[in-house]
Amino acid sequence: MTLLHVPSTDDLTDEALAELNAEFERSSAGEVVEWAVERFHPQMCLTASMTDAVLIDVATKVEPAVEVVFIDTGYHFPETLETLELVRRRYGLNLRIMTVTPHAVPVWKSDPVNCCTPDKVAQLERALVGKRAWMSGLRRQESKSRQDAPIVSRDRRGLVKLNPLANWTDLDVEGYIADHDVPVNPLLRKGYPSIGCWPCTRPVIPGEDPRAGRWAGLEKTECGLHDEVAP
Numbered sequence: 001m002t003l004l005h006v007p008s009t010d011d012l013t014d015e016a017l018a019e020l021n022a023e024f025e026r027s028s029a030g031e032v033v034e035w036a037v038e039r040f041h042p043q044m045c046l047t048a049s050m051t052d053a054v055l056i057d058v059a060t061k062v063e064p065a066v067e068v069v070f071i072d073t074g075y076h077f078p079e080t081l082e083t084l085e086l087v088r089r090r091y092g093l094n095l096r097i098m099t100v101t102p103h104a105v106p107v108w109k110s111d112p113v114n115c116c117t118p119d120k121v122a123q124l125e126r127a128l129v130g131k132r133a134w135m136s137g138l139r140r141q142e143s144k145s146r147q148d149a150p151i152v153s154r155d156r157r158g159l160v161k162l163n164p165l166a167n168w169t170d171l172d173v174e175g176y177i178a179d180h181d182v183p184v185n186p187l188l189r190k191g192y193p194s195i196g197c198w199p200c201t202r203p204v205i206p207g208e209d210p211r212a213g214r215w216a217g218l219e220k221t222e223c224g225l226h227d228e229v230a231p
């Protein structure tokens with residue numbers, strides 16, 4: 001692979017990011033991860049929601065010790081926690097679980113719009129301390145709010161954010177899962193194309209936006225982890 005050589009990744013300019021994105025659009029996800037691992041590992045992590053393990057499969061083939069972060073809000077479906085354990089064993093993950101401290105009264109009941117920010121996003125902030133870059137499995141086809149997501153960017157903290165699967169279609173994902181026998185959350189096959197916490201996730205019907213089941217009835221569309229794509 002011949003990717004742009006950028007002398008100092010901490011000084012990535014807007015122009016350099018634009019050139020990298022153009023190049024990454026023609027690269028495989030593994031090549032994008034290789035670029036990131038070469039420059040940032042071990043000061044880099046991968047955040048996982050345990051909807052599927054596609055990015056984990058891609059990334060651990062490049063660097064088995066890549067740090068995988070899972071934020072346990074205390075409200076995950078049992079299927080999600082079972083998938084976490086399955087994936088942890090399958091890949092021997094360097095797993096870091098960030099646990100939200102439970103509230104006496106669940107915040108999603110009293111203030112569902114703001115529940116994610118003080119709890120879930122705060123755990124992400126903790127996980128990113130000391131990091132220079134992070135990766136997620138976010139894809140453009142997942143929702144309108146994600147349709148312009150870049151493969152590489154600077155996030156609001158100034159860290160390098162990579163979405164190596166940004167330009168993957170649903171078919172690409174299905175094909176990769178089948179070809180590589182990648183673990184998936186069983187809820188995916190039960191009408192949940194996007195899986196978050198149980199109080200805020202419902203199944204979708206055919207034709208609905210894949211993320212229509214998240215915070216249904218509220219204007220909220222993102223939890224805030226990726227607010228550079230949906231402010």
Ligand code: SF4
Nearest residue numbers: 075108115116197200
């Ligand atoms: S998805 Fe719902 S329960 Fe989970 S952190 Fe966000 S608002 Fe709270």
